[in-house]
Amino acid sequence: MRTAYRVETVRAAERALMARLPAGTLMARAAAGLAAACAELLRPRLYGARVVLLVGSGDNGGDALYAGARLARRGAAVTAVLLNEERAHPGGLAALRAAGGRAAGAAGAERLIARARLVVDGITGIGGRGGLRQDAAGPAAAAAEHGVPVVAVDLPSGVDADTGEVHGAAVRAALTVTFGAWKPGLLVDPARALAGEVRLVDIGLGPELPPEPDLVAFDDADAAALLPRPEAESDKYRRGVIGIAAGSARYPGAAVLTVGGALRGGAGAVRYAGPAGGGVIGRYPETLVSEGRPSEAGRVQAWVVGPGLGGGPEAAATVADVLAADVPVLVDADGLHSIDPERLRARSAPTVLTPHAGEAAALLGTSRDRVESARLASVSELAVRYGAVALLKGSTTLIAEPGPGGPEGRGRVLANTTGTPWLATAGSGDVLSGLIGALLAAGLAPLDAAALGAHLHGLAGRAAPVPPMASTVTEALPGVWAALSPRR
Numbered sequence: 001m002r003t004a005y006r007v008e009t010v011r012a013a014e015r016a017l018m019a020r021l022p023a024g025t026l027m028a029r030a031a032a033g034l035a036a037a038c039a040e041l042l043r044p045r046l047y048g049a050r051v052v053l054l055v056g057s058g059d060n061g062g063d064a065l066y067a068g069a070r071l072a073r074r075g076a077a078v079t080a081v082l083l084n085e086e087r088a089h090p091g092g093l094a095a096l097r098a099a100g101g102r103a104a105g106a107a108g109a110e111r112l113i114a115r116a117r118l119v120v121d122g123i124t125g126i127g128g129r130g131g132l133r134q135d136a137a138g139p140a141a142a143a144a145e146h147g148v149p150v151v152a153v154d155l156p157s158g159v160d161a162d163t164g165e166v167h168g169a170a171v172r173a174a175l176t177v178t179f180g181a182w183k184p185g186l187l188v189d190p191a192r193a194l195a196g197e198v199r200l201v202d203i204g205l206g207p208e209l210p211p212e213p214d215l216v217a218f219d220d221a222d223a224a225a226l227l228p229r230p231e232a233e234s235d236k237y238r239r240g241v242i243g244i245a246a247g248s249a250r251y252p253g254a255a256v257l258t259v260g261g262a263l264r265g266g267a268g269a270v271r272y273a274g275p276a277g278g279g280v281i282g283r284y285p286e287t288l289v290s291e292g293r294p295s296e297a298g299r300v301q302a303w304v305v306g307p308g309l310g311g312g313p314e315a316a317a318t319v320a321d322v323l324a325a326d327v328p329v330l331v332d333a334d335g336l337h338s339i340d341p342e343r344l345r346a347r348s349a350p351t352v353l354t355p356h357a358g359e360a361a362a363l364l365g366t367s368r369d370r371v372e373s374a375r376l377a378s379v380s381e382l383a384v385r386y387g388a389v390a391l392l393k394g395s396t397t398l399i400a401e402p403g404p405g406g407p408e409g410r411g412r413v414l415a416n417t418t419g420t421p422w423l424a425t426a427g428s429g430d431v432l433s434g435l436i437g438a439l440l441a442a443g444l445a446p447l448d449a450a451a452l453g454a455h456l457h458g459l460a461g462r463a464a465p466v467p468p469m470a471s472t473v474t475e476a477l478p479g480v481w482a483a484l485s486p487r488r
């Protein structure tokens with residue numbers, strides 16, 4: 001599990017640890033990890049390799065300078081571009097010079113960068129505010145323009161460490177070497193896309209960090225631990241019966257895809273209620289279909305409502321009928337048009353909402369751009385306002401539960417990083433709904449069901465033959481499942 005902490009928390013932990021260690025120890029640990037990562041990128045010829053350090057006026061620049069000194073001692077030709085010559089970290093600068101490295105002003109930066117094999121971004125770390133200032137934006141752009149790989153120190157400069165928001169110019173890194181703990185921005189787009197590969201260097205901060213992280217990302221082991229497994233005494237009802245109210249005369253395919261996601265999500269049985277039963281049976285004869293209202297379809301342990309439902313009073317009536325059931329309900333797609341925050345908050349069983357950015361914007365009364373640029377704030381706001389677990393789809397899928405607990409009375413938040421842009425294909429969201437619904441029916445807590453569903457869906461998106469389509473993502477699920485949990 002990757003656990004991320006906000007700047008305030010990281011700084012408090014650093015202060016506590018520094019109080020017990022000789023001065024400079026943490027920076028030395030950070031610089032050693034950073035230099036090792038750079039050396040690896042420069043293999044097999046570190047000797048003579050031209051390395052340019054972009055050095056801001058804080059400790060982030062200090063890390064870059066000490067790492068540069070280590071590389072210079074091993075024979076690299078290291079030049080530090082000092083963005084503010086008076087305020088460059090004095091100890092770091094002295095170390096670089098003592099190791100044979102050079103320092104230059106910002107004026108010649110582009111010429112140096114154009115000839116470099118590697119650029120180290122030590123402009124700002126957790127002390128950065130807003131997008132890069134003019135003087136820093138130029139060299140950052142030069143690295144991109146000349147195609148020189150950038151290693152970001154702690155964070156790509158210009159991104160917001162706490163939120164993943166990017167307000168202005170920012171560095172685009174091939175690798176980010178982060179210290180002590182992940183920062184939320186490294187897991188949330190648009191910042192995540194600028195971080196490239198992320199490597200965590202242990203500087204001994206662990207024992208000083210609080211038990212509740214601000215953001216969590218599952219690894220395969222976390223997902224595997226949550227996978228439902230049938231026991232000897234299992235029957236189809238105990239494994240979970242899921243009800244699906246999806247599809248319409250206009251969108252019959254959504255019903256088929258949602259049912260497919262549920263069956264491949266390990267449901268013991270799937271009950272389908274709606275007008276697209278013929279198509280569903282044609283593709284999945286395992287399904288129990290009916291045409292009446294969902295509440296007349298028989299007992300289920302969870303419902304999915306919304307994909308392909310279409311609009312109008314009939315769709316709204318179907319959503320209301322499902323929400324009246326005292327079991328977990330996942331609302332997606334067209335179902336999201338007719339939900340009311342107070343009605344959802346009054347439910348005694350949990351609700352899960354799975355909007356994409358456009359649907360989330362409508363639910364929050366804001367613009368799609370605002371949701372996409374402030375994903376973390378948006379998903380938490382959805383969860384709190386609707387009293388539901390909210391899963392915000394997109395390039396990084398975020399999942400939030402409503403408070404209490406967590407920062408500012410908000411609940412836990414998870415980021416899913418298994419996805420691929422190939423998943424942006426019609427109907428793949430329907431598959432995700434069915435999959436999460438099956439996990440809810442199996443008895444998983446709503447946050448776990450949503451996080452596990454997103455994890456499996458992302459892996460299936462990667463495993464499906466390129467280019468994937470929604471039904472081939474469904475068919476990739478058994479392989480993903482088996483890889484996580486070898487069959488007994």
Ligand SMILES: NC(=O)C1=CN([C@@H]2O[C@H](COP(=O)(O)OP(=O)(O)OC[C@H]3O[C@@H](n4cnc5c(N)ncnc54)[C@H](O)[C@@H]3O)[C@@H](O)[C@H]2O)[C@@H](O)CC1
Binds near residue numbers: 132
């Ligand atoms: N505190 C610690 O114990 C440790 C800190 N470390 C490093 O120290 C960093 C934090 O250092 P600082 O607190 O000095 O802060 P930073 O070095 O991240 O940034 C502060 C400096 O950047 C300038 N700045 C802020 N926003 C800017 C912008 N948009 N464009 C251009 N310049 C901008 C400020 O004027 C200030 O001088 C961490 O990210 C990490 O790299 C590591 O050495 C590990 C130990």
Ligand SMILES: Nc1ncnc2c1ncn2[C@@H]1O[C@H](COP(=O)(O)OP(=O)(O)O)[C@@H](O)[C@H]1O
Binds near residue numbers: 394424432
């Ligand atoms: N750029 C992207 N990177 C990774 N995953 C993406 C990206 N864009 C969309 N997705 C994923 O693709 C799926 C699309 O779902 P959705 O928008 O509901 O489409 P549909 O309504 O056609 O099923 C979601 O799981 C979403 O997270």
Ligand SMILES: [K+]
Binds near residue numbers: 154
């Ligand atoms: K940086």
